Amino acid sequence: MKQTRKPPLAVVQISRAVTVIRFHVCLLFVFFASTILATLPSNVLFTSTAGSAVRMPINIIANQSFGYFTKPPQSDQIGLYVRDGDGRISDAMITPQSKYQNFLGVSRRQRTQGPEYAMIARLVGSWTDCNRGAESCVEDGFRLSAFEIKTPSPMPTICGDALITSETPTKWAYRDLVDYQYIVVAMAHVKVDCDSGVFAPDIQTRADGGE
Incomplete structure (x- = not known):
């Protein structure tokens, strides 16, 4: 009779490791x-009380906090613009996290x-x-x-004018009617002193300017 050859020990070990x-x-x-x-919140498949004996321990150990990831897309957001000595205006937001300057989210600054x-x-x-397009506002x-x-931050990112x-x-339904993506609801002009390096959250006098 023809004997069946056993696979090498190394092959057996690799196969077991893959299975594990x-x-x-x-x-x-x-x-x-x-x-x-x-x-998950209550939905058509099950309510928040269904299987509570199992759900409660899992929520304590590994709560996914889906509310954090589901911010309404139409909710208000912040904007930040700076003006240099030559009068050029630029966006000073250093988010979103995925910018290459932030090393695709690795940086935490x-x-x-x-x-x-x-x-x-x-x-x-x-x-x-204002309630107009961002560029005009x-x-x-x-x-x-x-x-x-005076800057209230020990690691300031907002300085100067x-x-x-x-x-x-802008609402999706109006995307073809206007040429701007965001509407500025409210705004405030500030001059932030970052040179003193003092954490002093107090408001100073108004600078000379318009109304």
Whole structure:
């Protein structure tokens, strides 16, 4: 009789290792899928109370927090523009995370700009309504008198002559009717002093300028 040759030991070990890896990958997939199902809000398939004995522990251990990833696309967003000594205006936002300057999200410096913007916005005495396209509003915004503010951030990204805005995206239904993507709802002209290097969140006098 013809004897069957056994596979080499190395081949057997590799085959077992592949089987173990596949098993663990399947377990991870099942666990990840379970966290998604357990943290979804109530829907037509199941309510938030269905399977609560299982959902509660999963939410504690691995809450996916889908609310963080589902911000309404039409919600307001911040805008930031700066003007240099030659009068040139440029966008000073260092987000989104995926910019190549941020190493496609690896860098974390851009995360400091949101809190810095919020602290400066809190110090602004009043905002000016605009409700027009961003380009038109920004030009008018720099003609407003400016609030002089010392930077409230130990790692400032907003310095000098700047315009902070609250903007809303143009509605999709109007995309063919207007030539701008964002509408500036409100704006404030500020001059931020970053040279002193002092964390001093206090509002100063208004700079000379227009109304």
